[in-house]
Amino acid sequence: MNRAIVRVEHLEKRFGPVRALMDLSFMVDEGEIFGIIGPDGAGKTTLLRILAGVIRPDAGSLRLFDRDLLRELERVRPLLGYMPQNFSLYGDLTVRENLLFFSTMYGASDPAWMERLLHFARLERFLDRRAVQLSGGMQKKLALIGAMIHRPRLLLLDEPTTGVDPVSRRELWDLLSEFHLQGVTILVTTPYLDEAERCTRVALMHRGRMLAIDAPDRLRASLGHPVIEIIAQPIMGVHAALRDHPGVLEAVILGDRIRLVVREGSLSPEDVEEAARGIPGAIVQEARWAAPRLEEVFAHLMHQETADG
């Protein structure tokens, strides 16, 4: 039913001795919000730049909208909207001048559409303000509607929410949902795992590879190890003691609680509570089964990768 509009096969990119992308293959279907999640240096920006035609890969095949991106780049360009990680509009031009400039570049002047975009982004009041004088969040929203000015069918967004306050982050995602509803396919990178929940599928990227690609809930289910959550004080002391407990694979402090990934069948919440009470001075409030979070999936996959490599 859905057709793949992004097909990447065996993509490779080096920067000198550094292999930024290693044998990368994936597909994105029309209508998806495809999230690429990974720490800094994972290769997210490199991947997006290649997809946007800003840099060329060393090897691999790239098909966008069933066209060879490297050969027919100029024909594919009008279908793509790209928002680089750093603000890339003109700071000394106003909001209006920036939008008009880029709409002319695409040969797509549509005042009504521009109005709507400004309305979505709530930037109508700032039409005559220079871009450099906008807040960080407003700059990101401007860049986003700038990337949408020619009604592309695929949006490539490189960390649109990095360095943005929580309110603006929410507004940006609402904007993305709006565009998604209008039928735009979205490929977005982010370092924030909580944003994965808003994606139809998520790719976990690490050191130039994709460790896993799936829907967020299926990724969580794929962990393969139960998770136990325990609330106990003093949190540091309890964490240090449980971390080295046999059967515990990972132990992470999250706010007022400690989350433990345990080997299947090795420990129950009661066992953990028992163990914690054995620590001198420790007060345990509660220990219970918990649903795996993407963090734990990611951390586990990264550890496996490091162990294998």
Next chain:
Amino acid sequence: MLRRIGAVSYKEVLHILRDPRTLAVMFLIPVVQLFLLGYAATTDVKRVPMVILDWDRTAQSQELIDAYRAVDAFRIIGYVERQEDLARLLDAGTAQAALLIPRGYGSDVIAGRRAVVGLVIDGSDPTVANNAYAAALSIAQHHSTEILRQTLHLDPQQMPGLDPRPRVWYNPELRSANYMIPGLIGAILQFLTMLLTAQAIVREREQGTMEQLIVTPIRPMELVIGKVAPYVVIAFVDFGIVLALGAIWFRMPIRGDMGLLFALSSLFLISSLGFGLLISTVASTQREAMLLTYFLLLPAIFLSGLLYPIQAMPTVLQWVSYLIPLRYMLIILRAIIVKGVGIEPLWDEALALTLFGFAVMGLAARRFRKRLE
């Protein structure tokens, strides 16, 4: 296509108008350079300070001193009694020339014998020394002829010998401003177009806006033309300003056809813009672009004949100068402005500029890519 070029140019004009520093660079620097170099780079040597040591003290020695006093080349700053004082003044640079008249000069002249006088010239600045040397010698010879005439009681009209009647064409007063300012116009034109073109493109890369521009369907040529067009206009405006100031302030005569000058300047601008574009493909920051511009401009300044005549250079450097487009432009500027010639004697230069323009622009266009790397 034209709409995109127009939009890029319009955007560039907005950048220029909103950045007072760029505006200042574009309109102030040419004027400042004109005044600085128009005054400083003059090679007219006048009023060389001269000290007199007159041991003779006769009417004849006074006549010789008056002959030196009468010309513009020297300014007599005083008399000394002893040779040591003379040396001290020359050492200090207070005097750059000295006239020594020995005892017995007057009686030698009266008796019709060969009279000897001494001339000392400070050679530390060869330009000053050359001029002073020639002037001092010429005055002495002139005075010598005068003594000869008086001794032989000859009518000035019946003097035998050579009576040269030199006439200097094009620049009869030999004013160096008339030579320097046309040259400066060429140098300023080159500097501005190279630097501004390079910086305008490098700035997009440095500020990250190039990344957004690259993903649009704009063609590289449209981008280049659109970005460069405003700077071509600015270059011609500066050209006009410097030309007008040269004519009004420095009283430089403008004899030739300005239409022809503008046409040939356009040929020159092609190579200059090409160099700017070439720099932009190499430099990744505006600072680098600036350094590269100076790196390319310095040899042009010294080898093009802007400050020093090409004929005075070693043969090898004379050959090198053929590789510098500014060389041809300077010939054209000086020929049209000072001599008022038409296109006929300038075909070679026009052809050279055309070849350079297309070669440099072609190379730059080949290197210019719509990519970040």
